[in-house]
Amino acid sequence: MSSMSRRHLIIAATGITISPRLVFAQAAASAPSAPFKVDPLTYAASALEPHIDGKTMEIHRDRHHQAYVTNLNNFAKDNPSIADKPIAEVLGNLAAIPDAIRTGVRNNLGAHANHSMFWQIMGPNGGNAHGDVLAAIDRDLGGIEKLQTDFNAAGGRVFGSGWVFVTVSKEGELAIETRPNQDHPMMDGKRALLGNDVWEHAYYLNYQNRRADYLKAWWNTVNWRAIDERYAAAKAGTLVI
Known part of the structure; x- marks a missing residue:
């Protein structure tokens, strides 16, 4: 089993x-x-348009x-x-x-x-950050606007293919980190609260080489209810991926 x-x-x-x-x-x-x-999506593939x-x-x-x-x-x-x-x-x-x-x-x-x-972590009508996860973003990352600015900048600096993450510790502390290729924070004993794929296959049909535009638009697809669940699970030690 x-x-x-x-x-x-x-x-x-x-x-x-x-x-x-x-x-x-x-x-x-x-x-x-x-x-x-590969698990089924919980929303239609077209539900994230026009952003994806x-x-x-x-x-x-x-x-x-x-x-x-x-x-x-x-x-x-x-x-x-x-x-x-x-x-x-x-x-x-x-x-x-x-x-x-x-x-x-x-x-x-x-x-x-x-x-x-x-x-x-994506989905239509994803709401806004609130509660504990918003407090952690304010405390560790300078608020939502600064998080998005710094996250997008980090994703833009990834050379070639990779990912940009917000990692979360068992104590609930947040940090922005990047990984090359398909590496995951778990390889360093960490957990990802959220992450964005900056491989070209994630955005090239619509954005071509305009990764910065994709990174900015992607925030419109984030499901903050799912992020809330992940944050609580990370602090409880039950976050699987």
Whole structure:
């Protein structure tokens, strides 16, 4: 039984509920040949227009993300431990992965974690930051406007492909950080509160080389209710991706 299956059994037995936004996409034990999967969107692919067009969402999720998952499932056929262990444990200890697949697992599992988070933190009518997460943004990042300005600047400085994140500690402290390629903060023992994909496939159909315009427009897609959930989960030590 996978780690996520055991986790759900424990949750069911104790009566604890958990938002589906916080669950990492690993299939149930009934499908051992394909332990990783791309979860369905909770909104239409076109729901983020005009900021992110539906065609970009479809290509990004159904082709790029699915390709990472297909690669992971191929690795897992001969190395089931990458699916049996929690995502943070695998990415946080890549030295334990066999040399022959280490780079592939790093790239594809990091990409799966990044994209699973990405789809979850976006949505139409996402509201505004409030409560504890807004207080943390004000305290650590200088407020919403400064967060957006600094986050966009950091994303613009990423050379080539990568991600820009707001990381969150167990104490609830926030920081803006970037990672190259498909690296994830979990590789450094951290968690991502939110993150934006600055690979060209995330924006090129509409924005071409205008990454700065994409970064600015992307904030209109953020679902702050999901961010609230992630912040509370991070402080409780239950944030999975």
